[in-house]
Amino acid sequence: MNKFKRTLVTTALPYANGPVHIGHLAGVYVPADIYVRYLRLKNEDVVLIGGSDEHGVPITLKAKNEGVSPQDIVDRYHGIIKKSFEDFGISFDIYSRTTNKTHYDTASEFFKTLYDKGEFIEKETEQYYDEEAGQFLADRYITGTCPHCKSEGAYGDQCEACGTSLNATDLINPKSMISGSVPVLRKTKHWYLPLDKHEPFLKKWILEEHKEWKPNVYGQCKSWLDMGLQPRAVSRDLDWGVPVPVEGAEGKVLYVWFDAPIGYISATKELTPEWEKYWKDPGTRMIHFIGKDNIVFHCIVFPSMLKAEGSYILPDNVPANEFLNLEGDKISTSRNWAVWLHEYLEDFKDKQDVLRYVLTANAPEAKDNDFTWKDFQARNNNELVAILGNFVNRALVLTQKYYDGVVPAAGELTDYDKETLEAIPEIVKKTEEALDHFKFREAVKEAMNLARLGNKYLADSEPWKLAKTDPERVKAIMNIALQITANLAILMEPFLPFTAKKMQKMINFEGKEWDVCGKKELLEAGHKINKPELLFEKIEDDEIQAQLDRLAKTKEDNDAAAKEAAPAKENISFDDFTKMDIRIGTILEAEKVAKTKKLLKLLIDTGIDKRTVVSGIAEYFTPEEIMGKQVSILVNLAPRKIRGIESQGMILMAEDANGELIFVSPEKNIKPGSEIR
RNA sequence: GCCGAGGUAGCUCAGCUGGUUAGAGCGCAGGAUUCAUAAUCCUGAGGUCGGCGGUUCAAGCCCGCCUCUCGGUACCA
Numbered sequence: 001m002n003k004f005k006r007t008l009v010t011t012a013l014p015y016a017n018g019p020v021h022i023g024h025l026a027g028v029y030v031p032a033d034i035y036v037r038y039l040r041l042k043n044e045d046v047v048l049i050g051g052s053d054e055h056g057v058p059i060t061l062k063a064k065n066e067g068v069s070p071q072d073i074v075d076r077y078h079g080i081i082k083k084s085f086e087d088f089g090i091s092f093d094i095y096s097r098t099t100n101k102t103h104y105d106t107a108s109e110f111f112k113t114l115y116d117k118g119e120f121i122e123k124e125t126e127q128y129y130d131e132e133a134g135q136f137l138a139d140r141y142i143t144g145t146c147p148h149c150k151s152e153g154a155y156g157d158q159c160e161a162c163g164t165s166l167n168a169t170d171l172i173n174p175k176s177m178i179s180g181s182v183p184v185l186r187k188t189k190h191w192y193l194p195l196d197k198h199e200p201f202l203k204k205w206i207l208e209e210h211k212e213w214k215p216n217v218y219g220q221c222k223s224w225l226d227m228g229l230q231p232r233a234v235s236r237d238l239d240w241g242v243p244v245p246v247e248g249a250e251g252k253v254l255y256v257w258f259d260a261p262i263g264y265i266s267a268t269k270e271l272t273p274e275w276e277k278y279w280k281d282p283g284t285r286m287i288h289f290i291g292k293d294n295i296v297f298h299c300i301v302f303p304s305m306l307k308a309e310g311s312y313i314l315p316d317n318v319p320a321n322e323f324l325n326l327e328g329d330k331i332s333t334s335r336n337w338a339v340w341l342h343e344y345l346e347d348f349k350d351k352q353d354v355l356r357y358v359l360t361a362n363a364p365e366a367k368d369n370d371f372t373w374k375d376f377q378a379r380n381n382n383e384l385v386a387i388l389g390n391f392v393n394r395a396l397v398l399t400q401k402y403y404d405g406v407v408p409a410a411g412e413l414t415d416y417d418k419e420t421l422e423a424i425p426e427i428v429k430k431t432e433e434a435l436d437h438f439k440f441r442e443a444v445k446e447a448m449n450l451a452r453l454g455n456k457y458l459a460d461s462e463p464w465k466l467a468k469t470d471p472e473r474v475k476a477i478m479n480i481a482l483q484i485t486a487n488l489a490i491l492m493e494p495f496l497p498f499t500a501k502k503m504q505k506m507i508n509f510e511g512k513e514w515d516v517c518g519k520k521e522l523l524e525a526g527h528k529i530n531k532p533e534l535l536f537e538k539i540e541d542d543e544i545q546a547q548l549d550r551l552a553k554t555k556e557d558n559d560a561a562a563k564e565a566a567p568a569k570e571n572i573s574f575d576d577f578t579k580m581d582i583r584i585g586t587i588l589e590a591e592k593v594a595k596t597k598k599l600l601k602l603l604i605d606t607g608i609d610k611r612t613v614v615s616g617i618a619e620y621f622t623p624e625e626i627m628g629k630q631v632s633i634l635v636n637l638a639p640r641k642i643r644g645i646e647s648q649g650m651i652l653m654a655e656d657a658n659g660e661l662i663f664v665s666p667e668k669n670i671k672p673g674s675e676i677r
Numbered sequence: 678g679c680c681g682a683g684g685u686a687g688c689u690c691a692g693c694u695g696g697u698u699a700g701a702g703c704g705c706a707g708g709a710u711u712c713a714u715a716a717u718c719c720u721g722a723g724g725u726c727g728g729c730g731g732u733u734c735a736a737g738c739c740c741g742c743c744u745c746u747c748g749g750u751a752c753c754a
Contacts, residue, residue: 017754053754056754057753057754059754139753140753141753157751157752157753195751214682215681215682215683216682216683216748220682220749221681222681224681224749224750233751260754292682292749293748293749293754296750301751322747323748325747366683366690367684367690368746369689378703381716382703382704383703385714386717389713391716391717398712402712441689441690441691448702455716458713458718459709459710459719462710464711464712464713465712534714538714
C-alpha cells in the first residue's frame with residue numbers, strides 16, 4: 001500500500017537573528033516532531049532535519065548595530081535556538097546551520113551545477129545603492145513618499161498606507177533605511193532562475209498530482225501559477241553569504257532563499273554518508289514542515305531548483321500551518337510580543353509537555369489561532385491534570401493499594417469489559433489516521449479520549465465499592481485499567497514524550513514500539529509496577545497572572561517607545577517655507593470614495609475657490625462629523641489624480657505614532673482663505 | 678488594487694461528492710460519586726453557520742455582491 005521506503009522530514013530553518021518562540025514551535029517544530037516520533041515508533045526509516053538560517057541582510061544589520069560581526073550574531077542565536085529545541089524534545093537527527101563548510105560546499109556545488117547546465121539567465125539591472133553603507137539596497141530597505149497616496153514611510157516594495165505594490169525607483173525622495181542617505185542607481189549583474197521555464201511542469205505536478213495538499217497551500221500555489229511565473233534572482237550584492245561560485249561574481253552571494261533550502265541537503269550530508277538515498281531515491285517521501293509565509297519557496301522555487309538540478313526528488317507534501325497569535329496580537333520579535341521558549345522554561349520548569357500539548361491542541365492548522373495564558377492554564381488543569389494525569393494516578397494508586405503494585409489477572413470478563421477493551425484499538429486507529437493526514441490537533445484529542453475512556457470505565461465499574469464484596473471482579477477491572485494505562489504510555493509518546501517516558505518508567509514498560517498499541521495484554525498478570533508519582537501539577541492563577549503582567553509591561557514599554565517624538569528634519573530656509581501656501585478652508589461636502597477604506601472626497605471652500613481634495617482620513621472620521629469643519633489646507637500642491645479623482649491640495653493632519661489622525665484647525669472660526677504663516 | 682485562505686455555540690475548532698432535529702472539547706447550570714491532584718461520571722441549556730440576494734424538492738456546503746481577519750503580490754526573511 002505504501003510505495004515509500006523511507007521518510008525525510010525537513011523543518012523550516014529558523015532565522016538566526018533572534019531566539020525562537022511559541023509561534024515557531026506551534027507552526028513547525030512540534031507537528032514535525034510528533035510526526036517523526038510516530039514514524040520512529042512504527043520502526044520506519046525516518047530522519048528529521050533542521051538547522052539555523054544564518055545569512056541575509058537583517059543579520060548583517062543587527063551585527064552592525066551591535067558593533068560585532070555577523071558570525072557573532074549567528075553563533076549567539078544558533079546556540080540559543082538549538083538549546084531551546086533540545087529542551088523541548090524536538091528530536092532532530094541533526095540540527096545544523098548554514099554557515100558551516102559542508103553547507104558552503106553543497107550550496108556552491110548546487111549553484112555551479114545549475115550554472116553549467118545553463119539553467120540560469122544573467123541580467124544586468126539598475127538598483128539603488130547606499131554609498132554611505134557601501135551596499136546595494138533591497139527594495140524593503142528603501143523608504144520614501146508613495147507616488148500614489150503621497151503618504152510618507154512607504155517601502156520600496158509596497159506602500160502600507162494605500163496597499164499599492166511599488167518599485168523602489170517609483171518612490172519620491174527615496175531614503176536608505178540603513179544609513180538614512182539618499183541612494184543612487186548603479187548597474188549590477190545577477191543570476192536568475194527562470195521559473196517560467198518550469199511552469200508547465202509545476203502546474204501538472206501541483207495542480208493535478210497534488211490535489212491532496214492543504215487548501216491554504218494548494219490555493220497559494222495556484223495563485224502563483226495562475227499569475228504566471230517570472231525569472232527570480234538568486235544572487236545578491238552582499239558580503240555575507242555563500243559566494244557565487246563563478247567568475248565575475250566578486251562581492252556577490254547566493255540569495256538566502258536560494259541557499260537556505262539547500263541547507264536541508266547539507267544537513268543530511270553531515271548526518272549520514274548515505275544522504276543520497278534520502279534525496280535522490282524516488283522511494284523516499286519528503287515532507288516539508290513550514291509556516292504559511294514560506295509556501296511559495298517550498299512549493300515553487302525549491303522544487304524548480306531541484307528539478308533543474310535533475311537528480312533530486314521533490315516533496316510529497318508541504319503541510320504548512322497558519323500563524324499563532326499571542327493574546328490577540330501578532331507575535332513580533334521586534335516588539336518583544338512573544339513567549340520565548342528559553343524564558344518559558346525558567347518560569348515553567350520541566351513543563352515542556354504542557355506547552356507542547358497546548359500548542360498541539362490549539363495548533364493553527366486551518367487558520368490563525370490565538371494563544372492565551374488562560375487557555376494554557378485551562379488545558380493544563382482541566383485536561384492534562386484532570387483527565388490524563390488523574391486517570392493514570394487513580395489506576396496506579398488503586399493497584400498499589402489492592403495488590404501492592406502487582407498486576408492482577410483479568411479472569412472472567414463482562415460484556416462491558418470487552419466493549420471497553422475493544423474501544424482501545426478504535427481510538428488508536430483514529431489517532432493514526434489523523435497523524436497520517438497531518439491533523440495533529442485531532443490526533444491529540446483522540447489520544448486523550450483513551451484517558452477519558454479509562455475514567456469512564458472506572459466510574460462505571462466502581463472497583464472501590466466491590467473491593468470488599470467481589471475481589472475477583474476488582475482484579476478484572478484493575479487489569480483493564482492498567483492495560484489502558486500501558487496503551488496511553490505508548491500512544492502519548494509522540495505528543496508528550498517526557499510524560500510518556502515517565503509513565504513507561506512507572507509501569508516498568510520501556511522500549512516498546514507502536515505496534516503494541518491497541519492490544520489488551522500489554523501488562524501481564526504478575527508484572528510489577530513502580531510507585532506512582534503525579535504526571536502533571538495544577539497551574540495556579542498567580543503564575544498565569546505573572547505572565548499576563550509581563551505582557552502588559554511589554555505593551556507599556558512599546559507605547560512609551562512609540563511616544564518618543566521623531567527627530568527633527570534638517571533645516572530649511574525661510575524662502576523654502578514661504579513657498580508653501582497654507583490656508584484655512586471650510587469643508588463644505590464630504591463623501592466616502594467608493595471601494596476604498598481610507599479615502600474621503602472633500603469639497604473645500606478655500607476662500608480663493610471651491611475645490612476637491614481627496615484625503616486618506618476615512619478610518620478616523622465619518623463624512624457627517626467633519627462637514628462644516630475648518631481645517632488647514634496646502635493649496636499650492638501640484639494636483640494629483642487619486643482613484644480617478646483629481647485632488648487639488650492637501651489637508652494638514654497631525655499624526656501620532658499609532659497613526660491616529662487629528663485635524664490642524666483654527667482655535668476659533670476665521671474667514672476661509674486666511675493664510676497660515 | 679489583484680490573488681489565496683479563513684469567518685460555524687461564551688472560547689477553540691470539526692462538518693465527506695448539497696440530504697433528516699448542525700457536532701466535539703473546554704467553559705456554564707443541575708445531578709451522581711469519593712479510588713483519585715475538589716479530580717471523575719451523567720444530564721442539560723446554549724447557534725439567523727459574517728451579511729444580503731440567487732440556484733435547488735433541499736444550502737453551513739453551489740453562484741453573485743458586500744463585509745471583517747490573516748497571508749502572498751516576485752529584492753523582507
